[in-house]
Amino acid sequence: MTDKGSKSEVLEKYFGYRAFREGQEEIIENILHGIDVLGIMPTGAGKSLCYQIPALMTEGVTLVISPLISLMKDQVNALVQSGIGAVYINSTISHSEYVEAVRGLFSGKYKLLYTAPERLSNAGFTDMCRSLNITLIAVDEAHCVSQWGQDFRPSYMAISEFIGKLDKRPVVAAFTATATEMVREDICRILELDHPFVLTTGYDRANLRFSVITADNKKEKLVSLIKERSAVSGIVYCATRSNVENIYDLLINEGISATLYHAGLTDRERLKNQEDFIDDKAIVMVATNAFGMGIDKSNVSYIIHYNMPRDIESYYQEAGRAGRDGEEAECILMYSPADVELHRFMIKNSEPNEMLSYTEQQKVRKHDYERLKHMTRYCTSNDCLRGFILEYFGEKPMSFCGKCSNCLTQYEITDITIEAQKIMSCIVRMKQRFGTSLVTDVLRGSNNRRISELGFNKLSTYGIMKDCSQSRVKQIINALVQKGYIEVSGGEYPVLKLTNRAAPVLRGEVKVTAKMQSNKPKKIAAAKTELSDDENEMLIRLKALRKDLAVKEKVPAYIVFSDAALADMCRKKPKNMQEFSEVAGVGRIKLERYGKDFLREINEKSLTH
Numbered sequence: 226m227t228d229k230g231s232k233s234e235v236l237e238k239y240f241g242y243r244a245f246r247e248g249q250e251e252i253i254e255n256i257l258h259g260i261d262v263l264g265i266m267p268t269g270a271g272k273s274l275c276y277q278i279p280a281l282m283t284e285g286v287t288l289v290i291s292p293l294i295s296l297m298k299d300q301v302n303a304l305v306q307s308g309i310g311a312v313y314i315n316s317t318i319s320h321s322e323y324v325e326a327v328r329g330l331f332s333g334k335y336k337l338l339y340t341a342p343e344r345l346s347n348a349g350f351t352d353m354c355r356s357l358n359i360t361l362i363a364v365d366e367a368h369c370v371s372q373w374g375q376d377f378r379p380s381y382m383a384i385s386e387f388i389g390k391l392d393k394r395p396v397v398a399a400f401t402a403t404a405t406e407m408v409r410e411d412i413c414r415i416l417e418l419d420h421p422f423v424l425t426t427g428y429d430r431a432n433l434r435f436s437v438i439t440a441d442n443k444k445e446k447l448v449s450l451i452k453e454r455s456a457v458s459g460i461v462y463c464a465t466r467s468n469v470e471n472i473y474d475l476l477i478n479e480g481i482s483a484t485l486y487h488a489g490l491t492d493r494e495r496l497k498n499q500e501d502f503i504d505d506k507a508i509v510m511v512a513t514n515a516f517g518m519g520i521d522k523s524n525v526s527y528i529i530h531y532n533m534p535r536d537i538e539s540y541y542q543e544a545g546r547a548g549r550d551g552e553e554a555e556c557i558l559m560y561s562p563a564d565v566e567l568h569r570f571m572i573k574n575s576e577p578n579e580m581l582s583y584t585e586q587q588k589v590r591k592h593d594y595e596r597l598k599h600m601t602r603y604c605t606s607n608d609c610l611r612g613f614i615l616e617y618f619g620e621k622p623m624s625f626c627g628k629c630s631n632c633l634t635q636y637e638i639t640d641i642t643i644e645a646q647k648i649m650s651c652i653v654r655m656k657q658r659f660g661t662s663l664v665t666d667v668l669r670g671s672n673n674r675r676i677s678e679l680g681f682n683k684l685s686t687y688g689i690m691k692d693c694s695q696s697r698v699k700q701i702i703n704a705l706v707q708k709g710y711i712e713v714s715g716g717e718y719p720v721l722k723l724t725n726r727a728a729p730v731l732r733g734e735v736k737v738t739a740k741m742q743s744n745k746p747k748k749i750a751a752a753k754t755e756l757s758d759d760e761n762e763m764l765i766r767l768k769a770l771r772k773d774l775a776v777k778e779k780v781p782a783y784i785v786f787s788d789a790a791l792a793d794m795c796r797k798k799p800k801n802m803q804e805f806s807e808v809a810g811v812g813r814i815k816l817e818r819y820g821k822d823f824l825r826e827i828n829e830k831s832l833t834h
């Protein structure tokens with residue numbers, strides 16, 4: 226191993242960062258000492274640097290195995306822009322590009338080679354790798370190797386066989402954001418890691434602000450949430466393709482600059498839409514969970530889940546795509562009980578995995594239901610949301626973060642026995658065959674035609690909660706579900722039913738209390754960077770300059786500089802190259818490439834001010 230400068234120098238020179246984040250240094254150190262590693266770090270924690278820096282510090286080539294072909298181009302692009310020799314080989318490249326890549330690999334022009342796991346079973350590719358001096362293999366999204374994980378990819382199982390074919394076994398470094406015990410064991414066993422150094426960093430992302438919202442009119446609410454954040458970029462996740470299409474149409478009709486992404490689009494459409502979003506041509510991305518794995522757009526300021534995801538793992542991964550630049554960002558989940566039913570339906574009808582036995586499949590399904598339960602509990606809990614997530618991932622719980630929607634809402638323990646009795650008797654009188662919305666409408670005495678058609682306006686419980694707001698009634702129903710007095714069941718259409726805990730309440734033998742909102746929840750303010758008005762004005766100018774440079778160099782804007790770097794320039798107002806190099810995110814290469822242009826923009830206008 227040759228010494229190409231210390232790892233801190235490499236961090237500074239190529240990436241422009243002054244300090245390592247938690248865990249990075251130890252992982253790099255172990256890799257450099259020839260020890261296999263398993264890095265378990267949440268999305269956005271900075272896993273890529275953990276193998277990119279050793280790649281730059283060692284002889285030979287680092288092979289990066291990454292599941293998503295569509296994103297490889299961006300990953301490699303970003304490295305090349307920072308002056309790092311990197312290339313990818315996958316099904317999207319032409320023959321001449323392939324030849325160029327191979328030539329560059331053998332001449333030492335490229336230190337990093339990105340590829341997809343499927344490629345490893347290609348004989349020609351294996352032969353080439355055998356002649357190359359591969360010293361490190363980095364396996365990104367390593368949980369894909371496990372059948373217990375959420376995104377099992379059979380092609381990941383071929384990795385260890387591929388490694389076996391190389392003359393000298395390289396160091397193997399695996400990375401994932403999924404930390405459950407079973408997945409961790411699978412990764413070590415199936416990838417055949419050799420006495421690996423295992424590191425789990427903290428799961429907390431301090432700059433993310435979590436909230437759960439229930440809205441009577443979700444579409445209206447969504448539009449207003451986005452309009453309140455019109456200056457910044459965000460992602461709206463929906464559970465199904467048709468939902469994505471609907472919401473996309475809605476936003477376009479509202480004059481919002483949006484694009485969309487789901488597996489039903491053609492490759493070309495997906496690529497174009499993704500690029501529009503990355504280049505800030507469209508500021509809102511509406512997508513299914515197919516969008517985002519491995520994507521590095523650092524200036525996403527909010528993630529709104531229009532539907533609840535199926536588990537906390539997925540939620541935290543998707544929500545984690547906000548605020549990767551370290552700026553304050555928001556994760557908003559729009560909860561409705563119908564989503565729980567949708568997921569139950571999907572789990573029940575999920576395609577059997579042919580690689581598993583019947584009993585294993587049953588086990589997997591049971592796990593899916595359990596995970597869904599936790600996700601639902603997150604949405605209906607009144608405790609600190611950040612604390613809930615950290616506890617789920619096995620960290621010590623936090624009871625008050627002070628910035629999630631629950632910490633910002635005032636709750637008080639309220640006796641809801643009377644309301645519970647009214648709701649439960651109404652459910653019984655409606656023969657336990659309807660969902661939350663219709664039950665609420667009957668209780669509040671709505672004139673809805675369906676109610677009179679079904680004759681529910683004649684029930685004794687019709688209108689007995691007229692004085693209670695719709696959202697209050699729904700909140701109480703939620704509380705009763707959470708406490709196990711009512712269960713939500715049924716197939717496609719969720720139905721409220723009483724459990725055997727309900728009878729004593731109806732008979733007046735048991736009191737029910739719940740933590741209820743005392744006043745309206747505080748409005749969730751849009752995250753803002755703490756810049757003064759002048760600095761904000763400068764930020765707008767720097768963004769325009771960044772856009773010009775990006776267009777000229779045909780790269781996405783964030784590759785020139787992240788929003789965080791621009792904000793830091795506005796705060797530090799560097800006067801010369803030395804000062805400019807102290808801005809976070811400015812490495813030597815970018816200093817040389819862009820320093821003068823930005824310095825001019827920063828200083829010209831401040832002089833005339």
Ligand code: ADP
Pocket residue numbers: 242243244245246249266267268269270271272273274521523549550
């Ligand atoms: P993930 O763990 O999700 O793969 P990435 O490797 O994509 O995360 O890193 C997320 C962001 O954090 C990137 O924009 C990256 O440049 C930035 N980053 C990584 N390490 C550092 C560091 N030591 N200091 C500042 N920013 C960093």
Ligand code: ZN
Pocket residue numbers: 608609610611612624625626627628629630631632
């Ligand atoms: Zn909190």
